[in-house]
Amino acid sequence: MKAVTKCAAILATLFATPALSCPDGSITLVSCTLKEGAKYLETCLMGDHATYAFGTAERRPDLALARHVDEVEMTPWPGVGREIWEDFTFHNGETSYRVHYSIDRFSEPGDGLSGGVTVLKGQEPLAQLECDPGSVDAGYPLPLWDAKEAGSLSR
Template sequence: MTSIFKIAPIFAVFIAAPALSCPQGATPLVSCSLKSGSAYLETCLLGNFATYAYGKTGQRPDLALARPVQEVEMTPWPGVGRSIWEDFQFRNGDVSYRVFYSIDRFSEGEPALTAGVMVEKGEETLAELDCDPGTIDAGYPLPLWDAQELAAQARN
């Protein structure tokens, strides 16, 4: 279990950050506007921590989570198929927030990029929100996988 004293400074910086702006020194994972610009989703990598924020545009997040990278479940792209995709999941009690993105490799012109978040409680989907087109900041490969690998090596 991670000490709250290790997470608190990261969480404090994250809460104070303006909407759609990862904390200073952080790397964006998947971020976008939702609901025709009235809400935002922001996930970032800050050292050995991944952060998640959701809220109304221009306001502090309604929900902000900071988790050690080892506690964030990730499904990396398996290397096959029409789309390049990855997803990762933050848990908050018995509710999970699965953030995803997908790049259609065979679309005409620019590759089609989609993303969003699924909120789940057990097997029940509580909400599924798709990012507004043209607002998505994401791309393959997400640095979360490498951060998880480094954290695992550091523990050995």
């Protein structure tokens, strides 16, 4: 019951927060604008919960999810290749939202960062949205991996 209450409090905070600003005390995972600034994607880490928000610019999110970090799937960068990348997935019933980012290791500082979200129903892709160039806020390593590791150690 305590986890449900905590998720409800996090969602209430998300819905009250303007676009592209993680609530105070949280850490940005991957955030950006999409569709030339018309939409936004924002993912945050708040203690042992990760949040996902997607919506129209300058409005409360159309969709907001809060999940314990153990419920968020993550693929960490395997340590090889030109691109440093990670992705993580929020599930909402049969629909899932796979958020990704990548950094070109050989690009100039401030360049080479990209991201986006893939919406899936089961294994069927419903939408693939890429972040607007220059709008991505993310970086390696995402603190989500450390939060997941800390959660598994405390059990």
